[in-house]
Amino acid sequence: MANPSSPAGAASPAKDTSPPASAITTFFQRPAPLYVSSALLRLTFLLYGLWQDAYSPVKYTDIDYLVFTDAARFVSRGGSPYDRETYRYTPILAWLLLPTAQATGYAFLDAALFSFGKVLFAAADLIAGWLLERVLARSMPEPAARKYAAIWLLNPMVATISTRGSSEGLLGVLVAALLSAVLARRVTLAALLLGFSVHFKIYPFIYAPAIVWWMDREAMGSSRKQPPKGEKAPSQTSWISRAVGFVTAERLQLGILSLATFTALNLIMYAIYGFPFLTHTYLHHVTRIDHRHNFSPYNTQLYLASAVSANAIALDPSSSSFVPSSLRIESTAFLPQLLLSCVLIPLAAAKRDLPATMLAQTFAFVTFNKVCTSQYFLWYLILLPLYLPRSSFLRQPKLGLTALALWVLAQALWLQQGYELEFLGRSVFLPGLWGASLVFFGVNCWLLGVIITDAGSGVKG
Amino acid sequence: MRERITYIQKLGDGLDPSTVRVDAGAIRAPDVHAVREDRLTLTLDELPEELRTLLGDTQDLHIRWVSTDAYETVSPLLARLPPGLHVFFTPGDGNGSVASGRLCSVLGEAFRDIACTTLEESFTPLPRDRFSHAAAYQYFQQLDSLQGFIGHAKDRLCGRADKACAARLDGLSRAASLDISYESQEGVLRVTALWPYQRQPIDASSRPGVRTEVGILSADKPKTLEPHELGVAGLLTVLGQDPKPSATMFSFAARHRDAESTFSARFLAPTGLHPTLQLRISSAALPAEAEHGGQECSPYAYLTLPRTIFADKYQLSDPLFLASKNLAALRHTTQPVDLEAPEYAVSSWGSAILLELAPPSSPSSRSSEWTAEVPLHLRYLAPSSGGYSTVSVPYPAVFWACQPLQDDELTPGPFEKKALGYDGLFEDGTVFWHVAPQPAGAGGQGLLSQVRVPVLDVDRAGWVGAGTGLAVAAGFAFVAWKLAGVLFGKKEEVGEKKTQ
Numbered sequence: 001m002a003n004p005s006s007p008a009g010a011a012s013p014a015k016d017t018s019p020p021a022s023a024i025t026t027f028f029q030r031p032a033p034l035y036v037s038s039a040l041l042r043l044t045f046l047l048y049g050l051w052q053d054a055y056s057p058v059k060y061t062d063i064d065y066l067v068f069t070d071a072a073r074f075v076s077r078g079g080s081p082y083d084r085e086t087y088r089y090t091p092i093l094a095w096l097l098l099p100t101a102q103a104t105g106y107a108f109l110d111a112a113l114f115s116f117g118k119v120l121f122a123a124a125d126l127i128a129g130w131l132l133e134r135v136l137a138r139s140m141p142e143p144a145a146r147k148y149a150a151i152w153l154l155n156p157m158v159a160t161i162s163t164r165g166s167s168e169g170l171l172g173v174l175v176a177a178l179l180s181a182v183l184a185r186r187v188t189l190a191a192l193l194l195g196f197s198v199h200f201k202i203y204p205f206i207y208a209p210a211i212v213w214w215m216d217r218e219a220m221g222s223s224r225k226q227p228p229k230g231e232k233a234p235s236q237t238s239w240i241s242r243a244v245g246f247v248t249a250e251r252l253q254l255g256i257l258s259l260a261t262f263t264a265l266n267l268i269m270y271a272i273y274g275f276p277f278l279t280h281t282y283l284h285h286v287t288r289i290d291h292r293h294n295f296s297p298y299n300t301q302l303y304l305a306s307a308v309s310a311n312a313i314a315l316d317p318s319s320s321s322f323v324p325s326s327l328r329i330e331s332t333a334f335l336p337q338l339l340l341s342c343v344l345i346p347l348a349a350a351k352r353d354l355p356a357t358m359l360a361q362t363f364a365f366v367t368f369n370k371v372c373t374s375q376y377f378l379w380y381l382i383l384l385p386l387y388l389p390r391s392s393f394l395r396q397p398k399l400g401l402t403a404l405a406l407w408v409l410a411q412a413l414w415l416q417q418g419y420e421l422e423f424l425g426r427s428v429f430l431p432g433l434w435g436a437s438l439v440f441f442g443v444n445c446w447l448l449g450v451i452i453t454d455a456g457s458g459v460k461g
Numbered sequence: 462m463r464e465r466i467t468y469i470q471k472l473g474d475g476l477d478p479s480t481v482r483v484d485a486g487a488i489r490a491p492d493v494h495a496v497r498e499d500r501l502t503l504t505l506d507e508l509p510e511e512l513r514t515l516l517g518d519t520q521d522l523h524i525r526w527v528s529t530d531a532y533e534t535v536s537p538l539l540a541r542l543p544p545g546l547h548v549f550f551t552p553g554d555g556n557g558s559v560a561s562g563r564l565c566s567v568l569g570e571a572f573r574d575i576a577c578t579t580l581e582e583s584f585t586p587l588p589r590d591r592f593s594h595a596a597a598y599q600y601f602q603q604l605d606s607l608q609g610f611i612g613h614a615k616d617r618l619c620g621r622a623d624k625a626c627a628a629r630l631d632g633l634s635r636a637a638s639l640d641i642s643y644e645s646q647e648g649v650l651r652v653t654a655l656w657p658y659q660r661q662p663i664d665a666s667s668r669p670g671v672r673t674e675v676g677i678l679s680a681d682k683p684k685t686l687e688p689h690e691l692g693v694a695g696l697l698t699v700l701g702q703d704p705k706p707s708a709t710m711f712s713f714a715a716r717h718r719d720a721e722s723t724f725s726a727r728f729l730a731p732t733g734l735h736p737t738l739q740l741r742i743s744s745a746a747l748p749a750e751a752e753h754g755g756q757e758c759s760p761y762a763y764l765t766l767p768r769t770i771f772a773d774k775y776q777l778s779d780p781l782f783l784a785s786k787n788l789a790a791l792r793h794t795t796q797p798v799d800l801e802a803p804e805y806a807v808s809s810w811g812s813a814i815l816l817e818l819a820p821p822s823s824p825s826s827r828s829s830e831w832t833a834e835v836p837l838h839l840r841y842l843a844p845s846s847g848g849y850s851t852v853s854v855p856y857p858a859v860f861w862a863c864q865p866l867q868d869d870e871l872t873p874g875p876f877e878k879k880a881l882g883y884d885g886l887f888e889d890g891t892v893f894w895h896v897a898p899q900p901a902g903a904g905g906q907g908l909l910s911q912v913r914v915p916v917l918d919v920d921r922a923g924w925v926g927a928g929t930g931l932a933v934a935a936g937f938a939f940v941a942w943k944l945a946g947v948l949f950g951k952k953e954e955v956g957e958k959k960t961q
Binding site: 054055056057059063066085086288292297298300301303304306307310311333336339340344345347348349364367368421422423424425426427428429430431434438441442444445446448449452453455456457 | 731732733734735736775779781782784785786797800801803805806841843844848849913914915916917918921922925926928929932933934936937939940941942943944946947948
């Protein structure tokens with residue numbers, strides 16, 4: 001457990017760690033300075049974005065935001081959000097952004113209305129940060145908790161993403177709320193949030209096994225102290241009774257309620273928008289050919305395999321340069337990914353440190369995914385402040401700095417190759433881009449190893 | 462079967478009638494500088510069986526081929542299209558299923574190397590709600606020569622010993638354009654070939670059973686000519702019927718006219734995966750008669766983009782972005798255009814877009830050269846040997862479109878061309894002032910802009926599958942080892958799982 005009075009890790013790893021202690025301490029002493037400055041940071045970015053959009057042909061606003069708001073416009077005219085090409089989200093997102101589709105005729109007011117979604121996403125950031133603080137404050141004084149929450153709240157990358165109009169910030173608040181509800185033993189709320197999150201973005205389903213595994217009688221004991229049918233402790237009984245003992249009321253409640261929430265939401269959306277809802281929100285992820293370059297180690301292989309399966313390149317059996325048998329690796333990609341993120345990591349660490357386990361799960365899911373873009377990094381960034389206080393990265397600053405440097409450098413290497421391809425038109429697919437993505441993958445695996453070891457050595461929180 | 466052969470010279474170039482010799486169904490005269498247009502008109506029962514069946518179930522079919530070589534032409538034969546093979550098709554009133562099913566196979570037989578599979582897969586639907594005179598389906602592909610068509614036509618049309626027939630068809634290899642048009646309202650098939658403006662002999666003869674009319678004309682500007690009209694004057698002869706040419710002079714409203722400027726197109730370096738096609742236009746000024754009566758005229762570029770490359774309509778919707786490229790608006794795009802799929806996962810031919818350009822506004826700069834940039838996006842192409850592929854994008858058709866005035870009557874002239882793809886996107890009666898395309902340099906590619914596309918190098922790809930598998934396996938093993946350390950290594954903790 002971290003010593004709250006320890007000066008180590010006073011702020012985010014990107015910051016100078018030894019400023020005059022007094023200013024830092026005062027800043028985090030009360031909530032207002034942190035939240036006001038977080039809000040001001042986002043407001044500044046938002047206004048700057050409006051200015052850039054108005055005066056520059058290069059836009060600050062994310063293309064996805066135009067997709068959301070177009071979809072909201074279709075909805076406001078009584079249409080389907082899926083009338084907008086490349087809208088691949090739940091209709092709820094378009095509903096949330098309905099105010100952006102309103103036109104008053106006053107340019108100033110319309111611009112403000114159009115920014116409603118960005119304000120919403122930025123507000124979600126702040127709430128997510130506040131939830132982080134609450135979770136952190138369970139094991140440390142509030143000022144220290146705020147210090148760690150600042151990694152999220154004052155992070156310019158997070159503020160940029162939400163004010164550019166990317167909806168990933170909404171996921172942040174959902175995951176933070178889910179974790180907070182679980183740690184507070186509020187099973188119904190957790191189940192509703194879990195079902196909703198999975199409906200919203202699919203990937204949070206990986207948290208279900210970790211939460212279920214964590215929710216043993218001991219963890220939930222504080223609220224309900226009903227003894228099992230057998231009066232002996234679980235560890236001394238047979239396999240069968242242990243299996244029966246695993247099924248607790250809370251676990252059933254979480255499972256059934258979250259599944260019901262997920263199913264109900266999907267049925268409602270299907271009833272309203274029909275097959276396009278299923279196609280674009282879910283089936284798209286099964287059928288898509290993710291050929292365009294991204295960080296995933298599978299990327300080059302997917303490009304090759306998609307061309308082969310479309311008969312776009314001939315497979316010459318006599319050609320030694322081609323090994324058809326190795327072409328199917330990408331079809332088993334989900335195996336290591338799901339085995340790690342849904343089975344092995346929860347099993348190994350969920351009961352010891354749930355937040356760190358969820359971070360490791362997300363990290364594994366993103367690292368081993370068939371597609372990986374930088375917006376996915378936000379998925380684990382929300383959980384980072386909860387893990388850092390007890391992490392080896394802060395306890396051994398040298399390790400922490402090395403990790404950060406490697407993560408940044410590996411990305412820079414890949415981005416440099418990506419730039420050559422995308423903007424200079426150089427054929428760097430092999431070996432450059434492929435090699436860079438494997439290096440980044442390797443760095444991520446090492447980071448994951450450290451996180452897993454830390455999570456596994458954690459004390460029940 | 463009827464035939465019309467027309468030579469058209471420039472304004473002021475006349476031919477002395479006394480030098481023209483007409484006898485025994487043939488006409489001869491000294492060389493002239495002219496454009497030559499041959500038009501063959503056939504009734505349905507003069508057509509081969511498979512074509513008759515196809516057209517019997519067709520409302521409109523226009524097959525237009527344009528050479529990739531730059532060519533000069535003369536008013537009124539000015540209607541221009543991007544180089545390549547264009548097909549505009551409207552199925553018959555029935556359900557058009559016969560024609561729809563056969564169209565691609567007939568095209569493939571006639572032109573060889575046609576990538577069209579079926580109407581549904583390869584063609585793109587056109588908006589019919591905009592203006593009723595537009596065709597329903599569109600197809601385009603690059604086709605650099607008519608050799609396939611010439612071979613096929615010789616097999617089907619010429620007798621074994623008919624040297625004249627074969628020579629006539631061989632002449633198509635030098636043609637600038639070929640149009641095969643059928644409109645069910647008229648019930649005839651028109652085949653029209655155009656040879657560019659050049660010095661050539663006047664030499665034509667009639668064939669038995671074919672009424673052949675030969676016109677030797679030049680542009681004319683009589684005093685009575687209205688601003689929206691074109692005049693021609695010259696000699697007309699019906700071979701085997703008229704003993705000597707008869708003088709003629711007529712005027713008509715022309716929908717396609719000469720903007721008296723030129724343009725070239727090229728990709729800006731570096732091209733990357735998002736190349737920009739730059740149009741360099743020699744002048745933003747229009748001939749005086751274009752804006753008579755206060756008509757509004759704007760410049761446009763009509764692009765037919767093969768499926769390897771596309772324009773993003775969402776990117777082209779922001780006024781500031783458009784203005785920075787000297788564009789005014791995206792007026793039309795084929796729908797839908799997949800913004801993500803690789804080339805090999807797209808079945809339609811590609812997409813056509815109509816862009817309104819924004820010329821320099823100050824009067825002083827109107828006669829100087831200006832540019833407009835068209836931002837485009839490449840799809841991923843299939844891996845190939847060497848790591849690069851080349852994509853050729855045909856030159857667009859660049860023209861000024863002037864809104865029709867109510868008092869200008871536009872009865873179609875004898876050289877009228879309709880269904881060009883872009884004309885259906887404008888109000889009926891719009892006049893198009895064409896900017897002539899010019900090759901962008903000594904590249905020798907004619908009216909094509911080429912861009913080198915990076916692709917996966919197949920020669921190096923042998924290890925990708927195994928290498929990826931190995932890397933993932935190693936990463937997984939490392940993480941699993943760390944997990945094992947957590948699961949089995951530390952007993953001093955609560956000791957959850959120590960079984961097995």
